[in-house]
């Protein structure tokens with residue numbers, strides 16, 4: 001079995017890169033095993049196709065140095081937080097047994113983000129219940145509940161509960177974001193449809209947010225996270 005330390009469960013390929021790539025890179029550099037399970041292939045995205053997004057996600061995974069990346073192929077835009085979908089997410093959580101889950105923002109401009117966040121939060125709890133049965137290759141999975149579920153912050157501003165200093169990983173994070181050549185600003189792109197995220201302004205907004213979070217903790221760049229659970233710490237000196 002492949003056990004992960006951190007598992008990102010996010011609805012669209014590129015959500016993880018935008019929301020927490022710096023934090024993932026930092027923890028991979030510390031020797032932790034990190035993976036991403038995308039819930040959908042982002043097939044409703046205005047620019048590019050699902051096949052292109054698959055390739056872009058694979059390239060980003062390579063840039064980040066992920067241990068694993070897979071896709072649950074739920075329906076972009078139309079998946080629900082119901083039993084059928086929860087069982088698929090629970091199966092992924094039990095398969096990788098992560099200590100920490102990172103997922104979408106509580107609420108956002110894109111309605112998929114908040115709904116995915118609720119789906120993942122519910123599944124992370126249910127994955128720990130012994131009477132919730134899931135199977136892989138006819139073998140019953142053991143229950144597993146991660147210690148912590150964190151939510152990254154996407155388009156809408158949400159006040160973070162913690163901020164991670166990602167200064168040393170900013171350039172690499174942006175390299176992973178740029179792997180999505182069909183989605184974001186790309187002067188060489190032949191795409192005719194401009195979208196909210198394909199303008200050069202989107203990059204400036206992303207950097208502005210990271211600078212603002214960084215400044216709050218005395219760093220150049222930061223990524224913010226929220227948690228529904230109160231957070232504890234073993235050593236006061238790891239706070240700043």
Ligand SMILES: [Zn+2]
Pocket residue numbers: 011012015110113
């Ligand atoms: Zn998204």
